[in-house]
Amino acid sequence: xxxxxxxxxxxxxxxxxxxxxxxxxxxxxxxxxxxxxxxxxxxxxxxxxxxxxxxxxxxxxxxxxxxxxxxxxxxxxxxxxxxxxxxxxxxxxxxxxxxxxxxxxxxxxxxxxxxxxxxxxxxxxxxxxxxxxxxxxxxxxxxxxxxxxxxxxxxxxxxxxxxxxxxxxxxxxxxxxxxxxxxxxxxxxxxxxxxxxxxxxxxxxxxxxxxxxxxxxxxxxxxxxxxxxxxxxxxxxxxxxxxxxxxxxxxxxxxxxxxxxxxxxxxxxxxxxxxxxxxxxxxxxxxxxxxxxxxxxxxxxxxxxxxxxxxxxxxxxxxxxxxxxxxxxxxxxxxxxxxxxxxxxxxxxxxxxxxxxxxxxxxxxxxxxxxxxxxxxxxxxxxxxxxxxxxxxxxxxxxxxxxxxxxx
Ligand SMILES: Cc1ncc(COP(=O)(O)O)c(C=O)c1O
Numbered sequence: 001x002x003x004x005x006x007x008x009x010x011x012x013x014x015x016x017x018x019x020x021x022x023x024x025x026x027x028x029x030x031x032x033x034x035x036x037x038x039x040x041x042x043x044x045x046x047x048x049x050x051x052x053x054x055x056x057x058x059x060x061x062x063x064x065x066x067x068x069x070x071x072x073x074x075x076x077x078x079x080x081x082x083x084x085x086x087x088x089x090x091x092x093x094x095x096x097x098x099x100x101x102x103x104x105x106x107x108x109x110x111x112x113x114x115x116x117x118x119x120x121x122x123x124x125x126x127x128x129x130x131x132x133x134x135x136x137x138x139x140x141x142x143x144x145x146x147x148x149x150x151x152x153x154x155x156x157x158x159x160x161x162x163x164x165x166x167x168x169x170x171x172x173x174x175x176x177x178x179x180x181x182x183x184x185x186x187x188x189x190x191x192x193x194x195x196x197x198x199x200x201x202x203x204x205x206x207x208x209x210x211x212x213x214x215x216x217x218x219x220x221x222x223x224x225x226x227x228x229x230x231x232x233x234x235x236x237x238x239x240x241x242x243x244x245x246x247x248x249x250x251x252x253x254x255x256x257x258x259x260x261x262x263x264x265x266x267x268x269x270x271x272x273x274x275x276x277x278x279x280x281x282x283x284x285x286x287x288x289x290x291x292x293x294x295x296x297x298x299x300x301x302x303x304x305x306x307x308x309x310x311x312x313x314x315x316x317x318x319x320x321x322x323x324x325x326x327x328x329x330x331x332x333x334x335x336x337x338x339x340x341x342x343x344x345x346x347x348x349x350x351x352x353x354x355x356x357x358x359x360x361x362x363x364x365x366x367x368x369x370x371x372x373x374x375x376x377x378x379x380x381x382x383x384x385x386x387x388x389x390x391x392x393x394x395x396x397x398x399x400x401x402x403x404x405x406x407x408x
Contacts, residue, residue, distance in 0.1 A: 003296060003304040009387045011036035022357030025392045030175050030203060030336050030383035031361055032225045039228060042288035043281045053277055055254060069280055072287040073270065079290050080201070080220060081211035082237050086269040089236040090283055094202040095125040097221035097236035100273065101198055102129040104246040105167065112138030115164040119144040119152055120373050121174045124366040126200045130169060146373060150177040150326035158189050165195045172204035176367045176381070177326035178336035183215045191216065202226055207305055207334050209298040212237050224282065229289035233282035243269050250275040301386055305335035311390040312337050312382065315397035321404055325379060338379035341400065344407050349380040352403045358396055
């Protein structure tokens with residue numbers, strides 16, 4: 001079934017606003033997505049009608065809030081194909097989820113001389129935590145190369161695996177190149193070396209069906225704000241036996257079962273990893289966002305983005321003086337396209353588009369090492385979602401054409 005983007009747009013109050021007197025065209029979805037009223041209302045409803053802390057009191061409001069919080073875990077678990085909701089830990093965002101794994105693993109499972117394998121297309125969030133850990137504890141970080149067509153060099157990836165590789169972390173979809181990495185294959189070969197694998201799902205979970213068990217990921221992270229939900233909530237999926245072996249990352253209230261003056265018995269999963277009062281309204285917002293996406297159907301979301309991307313790639317390729325980064329094949333690409341206009345700085349491209357109400361990102365997109373590999377300082381980046389239409393892309397192409405004429 002194809003999505004009706006025009007109908008979907010009616011659910012997003014922000015899409016009614018104008019920017020510089022023009023209707024807003026929002027193409028910065030890889031940074032964060034807009035929120036439908038269903039999400040905004042679900043969070044409002046919590047604050048208006050059952051605001052209370054979770055897991056602490058017997059009174060009705062707390063019971064209702066606790067139910068909603070637990071339900072959010074259950075929905076998130078199902079959404080990514082986890083076996084049960086105790087494998088789903090809520091964090092502040094994908095970045096915190098990656099840091100949680102990095103710290104917890106180091107406490108028991110990583111030691112000096114061990115190796116970590118990443119790729120050169122990682123977001124800083126899936127690079128800096130491992131790099132800093134490695135610097136502090138004598139680990140070595142290797143990086144798999146990216147081919148000139150923007151796909152991962154899987155042969156290089158396989159060559160860089162060894163018995164010393166204890167952890168592999170890679171992005172499911174690149175936030176710069178749009179590349180969809182072959183997660184199942186990469187995980188399978190990493191497991192042959194007994195390495196644990198973390199998949200950064202920040203750019204895949206919002207845009208395509210995801211199944212952590214099919215891909216056999218040991219860890220999988222994502223952020224609610226990139227999938228119609230609020231900021232301040234993200235998630236870590238981890239296989240239960242791994243979570244059971246991991247040390248908590250933060251200590252304090254809620255993550256305990258019993259506390260004595262000299263020792264503590266930690267709570268059951270997943271609460272052991274959620275110390276302190278959590279972002280309750282945000283969890284409820286995530287729950288509503290998942291409901292919304294499931295109603296649309298993730299296969300349909302993916303198909304819609306493929307259609308929109310086909311229009312975008314055609315328009316950009318046809319446009320003289322435009323360099324497009326990332327794979328040409330739609331099947332290998334998510335709804336992200338980075339590009340440059342010859343002789344015009346990406347920030348200028350973004351500023352000109354903004355004058356026409358079109359929001360795109362410009363800069364290094366938290367991928368400085370990748371920019372160095374590409375030999376550029378930055379790009380303009382348009383990233384699409386369920387409410388974007390081919391007409392909006394055509395408008396962007398027209399403005400880019402004007403920009404080239406205007407800038408000479
Ligand atoms: C591929 C990728 N990984 C991780 C992140 C970090 O997400 P957050 O800032 O929500 O933690 C992003 C954000 O842009 C991303 O694109």
